[in-house]
Amino acid sequence: MYTIKEVSEKFNLASHTLRYYEKEGLLPPVHRMDNGRRVYSETDIQRIQMLCCMRDSGLSIEAIKHYNELILLGDDTVPERREIISRQKETVQQHIAEYQKYLDLLSQKLNYYDAFLAEK
Numbered sequence: 840m841y842t843i844k845e846v847s848e849k850f851n852l853a854s855h856t857l858r859y860y861e862k863e864g865l866l867p868p869v870h871r872m873d874n875g876r877r878v879y880s881e882t883d884i885q886r887i888q889m890l891c892c893m894r895d896s897g898l899s900i901e902a903i904k905h906y907n908e909l910i911l912l913g914d915d916t917v918p919e920r921r922e923i924i925s926r927q928k929e930t931v932q933q934h935i936a937e938y939q940k941y942l943d944l945l946s947q948k949l950n951y952y953d954a955f956l957a958e959k
Contacts, residue, residue, distance in 0.1 A: 841879040865903050896931050
């Protein structure tokens with residue numbers, strides 16, 4: 840079991856962001872102790888990890904909500920959930936390809952400068 844502070848530090852998210860995600864339905868309600876404090880299970884941690892992956896890779900909040908709604912509808916929605924993840928993977932791969940081009944160009948420029956400086 841993890842406290843909100845521990846989860847916040849683990850994922851570099853503010854506590855209020857975790858509460859917001861729960862309020863907005865991006866996370867299912869988190870278990871609370873008798874004193875009202877949230878405690879996160881390993882399952883919650885896995886969900887937060889996937890949520891962070893989806894957000895960081897550009898999936899909209901609405902798309903994540905839809906994905907979570909599909910989870911609640913059960914196994915019949917697995918093909919649609921798979922398609923959402925597959926499309927997002929393609930988007931990430933496209934971004935990686937774009938960034939590889941940027942990296943290559945920056946490396947070329949650095950090589951040019953290094954050669955220039957070596958001649959001096």
